[in-house]
Amino acid sequence: MPHNSSGWWRTAAIYQVYVRSFADGDGDGTGDLAGVRARLPYLASLGVEALWFTPWYVSPLADGGYDVTDYRAIDPAFGTLDEAEKLISEARQLGLRTIVDVVPNHVSDEHPWFRAALAAPPGSPERDLFHFRDGRGTDGELPPNEWRSEFGGPAWSRTTTPEGKPGQWYLHLFASGQPDLNWAHPRVREEHEDILRFWFERGAAGIRIDSAALLAKDPDLPDFEPGRGPHPYVDRDELHDVYRSWRAIADAYGGVLIGELWLPDVERFARYLRADELHTAFNFDTLSRPWDPDQLRESIDATLAAHSGVGAPATWVLANHDVTRTVTRYGREETGFAFAAKRFGTPTDLELGTRRARAAALLTLALPGAVYLYQGEELGLPEADIPRDRITDPMHARSGGVDPGRDGCRVPLPWEGTRPPYGFGGADTWLPQPADWARYTAERQEGEPESMLSLYRSALHLRRGRAERAADGLTWFDAGRPGVLAFSRPDGLVCVVNLSAGPVPLPAHTAVLLSSGPLDDAGLLPQDTAAWLQG
Secondary structure, three states, rough: OOOOOOOHHOOEEEEOOOOOHEEEEOOOOOOOOHHHHHOOHHHHHHOOOEEEOOOOOOOOOOOOOOOEEEEEEEOOOOHHHHHHHHHHHHHHHHHHHHHHEEEEEOOOOOOOHHHHHHHOOOOOOOOOOOOEOOOOOOOOOOOOOOOOOOOOOOOOOEOOOOOOOOEEEEEOOOOOOOOEOOOHHHHHHHHHHHHHHHHHOOOOOEEEOOOOOOOOOOOOOOOOOOOOOOOOOOOOOHHHHHHHHHHHHHHHOOOEEEOOOOOOOOOHHHOOOOOOOEEOOOOHHHHHOOOOHHHHHHHHHHHHHHHHHHOOEEEEEEEOOOOHHHHHHOOOOOOOOHHOOOOOOOOOOOHHHHHHHHEEEEEEEOOOOOOEEOOOOOOOOOOOOOHHHHOOHHHHHOOOOOOOOHHOOOOOOOOOOOOOOOOOOOOOOOOOOOOOOHHHHHHHOOOOOOHHHHHHHHHHHHHHHOOEEEEOOEOOOOOOOOOOEEEEOOOEEEEEEEOOOOOOOOOOOOOEEEEEOHHHOOOOEEOEEEEEHHH
8 A cells, every 4th residue: 555645754753763772672682673663652642653774784883884784684783674563564553654764775794695796706797886996096995086984094805715815896885794785787777676575575665875975986087176076975866867767666666765965065966856756864964063042043945945846855963873963962062963073072951952952843843844753852861981992883884993983972862760670671772771861761751840841742743743744934033132043833833032142022822842951931932942822
């Protein structure tokens, strides 16, 4: 049956499940599908409409599952294919659609294709599925070009011949355990088209496409010279033909395609959202901006304009499995997000960050389009400090130990109780949970009307229940004070966010529907607080 006949994806609130850290059903310290299935009622009660699962496929976990060995099997640490099919079905019965992750830029170095390529000689058909090249220098001792890995260090690793001698190099834009596929090869395209059909036939409502702008490479693999011609591997024009073929498949099943596109040029970004390509894509611009009224409004306006031009819905994201937790980020001196800026020991004011994160939640949930919520944001979890000997993220190792990596936002969720593992399951969780997280458990927050969980639940249900929430557009208005963001929606919802230096009066309204914090004694909206009003 078609999944997208109602256009649900245009306005949905979508919850990201990082399976390894969501809930542990078998007690081994690693999250799994059994744990997710047991917590489906929690997700349904939260008020979201779909679940996006990060990769749950067979993987050696060189990069948290984004190094896939087999797309048609579930990693044994998480469960089985049968369990995945049951989860998709059970979630749908609760009104929750399922989105699965596909990582087309690369596979695991344990994938059968790559193993066959390593065993085959240079110039063989097996190696044509990847990017193998001879090295530069007298004896091929230098990488084929100067490209850098997204995780730091060179984007090339050298192979060893069966005789034990240095061989060709292979390209990996991420970790060395993630060799890049050659998307100019028809077999690569055919395989991924079949993967899409495989999951659509098992009930998936959508496919999220990881690193969607990186697949195509300049066949000459030239050194990158900024400002001189098209980028050799980012946002190349030939990518659009790939996604047109994917769109035809998705439409045949009533499925949805969602791209992960980190592109600073909003017009280039919007090209992927034309009517015959991707349905929607992550918008990371707002996430990257600082807690500043002018910056946020500029980002919102640019986002809405770019999406409107191609008839696609905007999307809003505050956090995900790669990004510093919102309450931590907004409590720092530098409140925007940039991968290059992540460092150990950056001070943060969690009280301030939490207040701003609550206001940001109401801001994003009031905007037109779809919104993505990363697990644990509804609990107000801060970024965790992971002991260096427990860090698993390759970003940390490849930075020479300078970058703390992304494990701090991937710590297993606290569900109940007063000490680790907080009801997650397993005495020793795969990443250590902080000793002071009892205040963040879902159990404790259930009974607190002013908790982050209660705020998210109230906002999500109000958002979902408003009859005209799908109406496009917003109208900004002057709230009478600089530093205040204020807009109305076509259904009469008014959102006011105070980023000024003091309390401000609310505009005329008939009711206060929800606020991220209490109004002061004079009925004014305090600094770093947001309110939803009925106009």
